[in-house]
Amino acid sequence: MKARITRKSLYSWGSAVLLVLLLALLPLYGAVYTMILVTSIIMYAALTVSWVVFSGPTGQVSLAPAAFMGIGIYTAASLGKFLPLPLVILVAAAGSLCLALLVGALTLRLKGLYFSIFTFGLVLLLRQLVLWYEVRFTHTRGRFVVVIDNTTIFYVMLAIFVVLLITAYLLRQSKYGAALEAIGEDEEAAAHSGVNVTAVKTITFGVSALFMGATGAIMATKWTYIDPYIAFDPFFSFMPVLMAVFGGMATFFGPILGAAVFGLLEELLLTQFPFYYMLMFGIILVVAITYLPNGLTGLVMKWRKGGRTANHANS
Amino acid sequence: MRILEGKKLTKFFGGLAAVSEVDFDVDQGEIVGLIGPNGAGKTTLFNLISGAIIPDSGALEFKGERLTGLKAHRVCRAGVARTFQSVRIFPNMSVLGNASLGGVFGTKTGMSSAAAATAAEELLDFVGLAGASSVRAGDLTLAHQKRLEVARALATQPEVMLLDELIAGLNLTEAGQVMDLITRIRDRGITILMIEHVMKAIMSICNRIIVLHHGEKIAEGSPAEITSNETVIKIYLGK
């Protein structure tokens, strides 16, 4: 399933590069407020695309983004004073990767629901473990995060996102992308065709987690003070799922669209109706699940195809 | 030369023995038929061989090497491929994508996507699906999907193929074509073990037949021997 160079792909590649360039130059012509908002949107986009890298093709819903994000945040808070920023991010990514490989090896071979349950609880588990550690050993609660200027945060977040997109694209185009797709369609048939299902899923899950950890590390400075409850917040598991479901998971554009919509919406609601935004997001998720099973991009593609959607062959 | 061998294979589901103390062996180049009434344990036996499930007791050997307990992808890479009773192709992938996957992941040493695609094209031609490469697999007819599954299994370069009810559900013409396909697969040097209910097919192309009933092997022999076997007749007619 190699990509062929067509006019269409040149067009999308070209616009993507253009967009990245425009964004890269944002700090020069945009207001600080805009830059911070865009940083937030890119953060959500990174979380969502990472989530889709694994949960999209396999169909296994991971509720762990908050766990990996939390590891990133706590790594930055703990090591930010001692290590330079690039190293902090690498350590955070490595830590998330290790945890993901461990979790993956334990739970990926079991029924999908167990996996979702396990990842759901992982956030709370980590929260309790870190809290216990702090109470027992360091006798402090929470830490202060080293402050970094907004422009640096913006560029680092953008860089992480671009690397993520390239990685995700290469993964999808590679034979592992085909393997993932096959696993998502029929796991047992894939195994019988020679695909090492556990290995492919675990590694993909690890790659996904790696970027979430890196994102957490750079975004940690959003909060000057963090504690286990702030760092390990189920909200950051909720948002990528919401954005992916709403935006659509078949392409990479869907999650980015979802992230943009909700990043802006969150900003709007936080300023206007700070006490209602979780309510609204919850309602949108429920409505999206019920009425938009393929997300917004799925809906758009349906309109373009004139109402015909792909049906699975009944086996 | 004995290529596949099973000794005293047993598998329980709950309290019921789906397969009980089954011994069997297959020589290279043979086409062996596996028959028996519904629920006799035929597909379970296939599942045991292919690594989909693990036997409670008993052993499996492929070319003298242990096969028992290997995971499905390892069994495949070792050289034993299978098709499924309910056709399990990847519906949203292209026909070529389906067939190539076997080549990329299922051979002993693996293949690049490009090499696998080339090999897959040849196989699609072999099974009679030439020209359908870019069709979405889920849009094929059932008969063509079955052939695609065969192509995908062939792509893994197997030495033994387990075919699960390939002919069931096909009309006379299609059935004839598939029977021809099976013999052509054998002519390529692949040993075949096939589950089938269509007696005409079994009798005409199999060298040997194994009969299962309630999880046990109750008869084994050439088609002529089996058709005159009293126990077998009683099971099929006296039920």
Next chain:
Amino acid sequence: MIVAILDVVVAGLLLGGIYALISVGLSLQYGVARVFNVAHGEFMMLGALSTWSLNQAFGMNPIIAMAICGPVAFAIGYVLHRTLFKRLRRVSPSIGAFEGSSMLASFGLLFIIQNVANLIWGTQTKAYTFMAYPVSIFGALFAANRLVTLAFAVAFGIVFYLFLVRTRLGKAIRAAAQDPSTAALMGVNINQVLALCFGFGALMAGLGGLLVSMSYPMQTTMGLEYTIITIIVVALGGMGSIPGSFIGGFLLGLIGSIVTKIEPGLSLAAYYVLFMLLLWIKPTGIMGK
């Protein structure tokens, strides 16, 4: 020495009683209605905080409040199923897809309910006192309210068990739990039964929250931890096995009590390790099919 052991055991049973009750609720929702309700703990939170409100506004005794909180929780669960989950069931191509989408939908519900709760009650911790005097059992001291909690949890369990075994509706539920399609063919109104089960599940959660409110402080964020614990209990006891969940709840409570005695603050971690061990050894749970 005996007193110390008794201390831990009874504390475990007290905690376990609540876990058992709420877990039976989730087991009904998942085992029968196949909804993996990650918002289960939120119903519990609603039960707890409503009881607090009733206590604050009318000085109502929580035991009397059961007559209000119970039916209301049931009604909310019932309506939710008949509207949201029934529709999801209809549009899902398979049971697996339904389990996934209903879980995500309940994820949405979690955030909706928590936000609504924040609007009503705010984020501060609340508490009220009820029967907070100590009672002595073989020399060990226990709060009377916790003993009452245990008594009610066991009572509800028994009542529900009798309901399942002795009444026609109960049998219909058990049939639906075993095999929904066959039950439907036998004349069981499946949609009704599923909605009732979901309602009963919410009822258990609400009552569980009410019982918790008698002895513990509460806040709008309390639900999530109970949801996790309940999920582990249901997995421990065997997905969809109601007696399994009941026993599993007590078991987990005991384990939690022991762990808290040794190293306070690690009870959730201990449950998790247990969960992981279970997934390794017997993924179908102690009484699973």
